[in-house]
Amino acid sequence: MQEKTPPAWGTPPDAAPEQPDAAPADSAYTQWYEVKKGDTLWKIAKEVYGDGSLYPEIFKANQDTLSDPDKIQVGQQLRIP
Amino acid sequence: MKSKSAFAGFLSLVMAAVLLAGCANQMEPAKKAIADIEAAAAAAGPDAAQYIPDQLQSVTTQIADLKMKFDQKDYKGVIAAAPALLAQAQGLTAAATSARQAAEAAALEAFNSEWGTLAADLPGQLAAVTSRVGILSKSKKLPAGLDAASFEAARSGADEAKALWDQATAAQAAGNMEQAVMAARQVKEKLNAAMAGLGMSAG
Numbered sequence: 194m195q196e197k198t199p200p201a202w203g204t205p206p207d208a209a210p211e212q213p214d215a216a217p218a219d220s221a222y223t224q225w226y227e228v229k230k231g232d233t234l235w236k237i238a239k240e241v242y243g244d245g246s247l248y249p250e251i252f253k254a255n256q257d258t259l260s261d262p263d264k265i266q267v268g269q270q271l272r273i274p
Numbered sequence: 275m276k277s278k279s280a281f282a283g284f285l286s287l288v289m290a291a292v293l294l295a296g297c298a299n300q301m302e303p304a305k306k307a308i309a310d311i312e313a314a315a316a317a318a319g320p321d322a323a324q325y326i327p328d329q330l331q332s333v334t335t336q337i338a339d340l341k342m343k344f345d346q347k348d349y350k351g352v353i354a355a356a357p358a359l360l361a362q363a364q365g366l367t368a369a370a371t372s373a374r375q376a377a378e379a380a381a382l383e384a385f386n387s388e389w390g391t392l393a394a395d396l397p398g399q400l401a402a403v404t405s406r407v408g409i410l411s412k413s414k415k416l417p418a419g420l421d422a423a424s425f426e427a428a429r430s431g432a433d434e435a436k437a438l439w440d441q442a443t444a445a446q447a448a449g450n451m452e453q454a455v456m457a458a459r460q461v462k463e464k465l466n467a468a469m470a471g472l473g474m475s476a477g
Contacts, residue, residue: 218398220397220398220399220401220402221395221398221399222398222399222401222402222403222469222474222476223398223402224402224406224474224475239417240417240418241417242409242410242413242417243410243413243414243415243416243417243418243420244412244413244414244415246414247409247412247413250409274402274405274406274409
């Protein structure tokens, strides 16, 4: 019996390109955080989640206003999922 | 002379007998009249007591008055009053049904209104709590102010809320508004408790 060749790593050519998850619509229960001087997404994630490495969750939830996770502004309102 | 007084006495006896017979003749109709009225009042069933208690009480009081008349042997009085009271008693059934239907319609309207509010509110709250629980489940360490027991309580509360919300929406789709609203109220309670436990601010 012929052995099957394992597939090459990477996205199969016919697969659709990955789309970033759309942020859910805001509701009265959306949690907001106002950026303070010295804040980073890592620090905010550490404060809210206990774990700074979860900062991508905050970035994902704010892609409508954040294009770069390292560029946040004092006074900016961020959704905290 | 003797014959005149004897005749008068005899006449009195006859008259008394006639009166007695007349009364006895009316006793049974009066008894039946009261029985008919009581049966008509009873036919209105428990709906009358629940939805038109004042009307039922009025008929009940009048039946008691009629029974008193009967006990006082005022059978004529009973027979004279009976038709009007019978009509009232017979009217209790329709009045009770109408009042019950009005109460049910009002209750359904209230449930529909409450459902509208809850259905607009709960999905957002459920999403917020579920999202937070999901992210915290991945955390290497819980944030300050949140211990493992509180987090676990919030997590199971969120799971229960999700299951209850599914039940609520299924009940609403099936037209069972009371069950839908009861379940949705429980969802609200659980989500509020979960949010408080997680330190999330309410909407």
